[in-house]
Amino acid sequence: MQQTTQLLNRRTRRRLCAATAVLSLVLWQFMLVAESWTPLHAWLHGGSIPDNDDCAIVVIAHGKIDSVDWAVPFPVPTIWVELTPQIIVSEFCPVIAFLPLGRAPPASV
Secondary structure, eight states, X not given: OOOSOOSSOHHHHHHHHHHHHHHHHHHHHHXXXXXXXXXXXXXXXXXXXXXXXXXXXXXXXXXXXXXXXXXXXOOOOOOOOOOOOOOOOOOOOOOOOSSOTTTSOOOOO
8 A cells, every 4th residue: 555645755855865965065074174274173162272172173183083883693584493293093994884784894993
């Protein structure tokens, strides 16, 4: 069944993703400019850069950006099939009550 009401259509989602990508790129470029141009960095701190500065611009300048190694285990499907042997013993022992004596096959006991 197709859902008729969607929150955002495909074109709007594409534009939103593109805008997010452009905004991220502009922010990253602004941080790189602030890293290389000291007056902009000082202006962001309110006039002077503190001695123990550990802002994002310093982190970029010193290359302390750590990437996360993903350790996602691969899910292995386990299928447990339990087979229980069934022993079925059947014995053919007809009792024919409708035939007269001597006309029926011999009854096995």
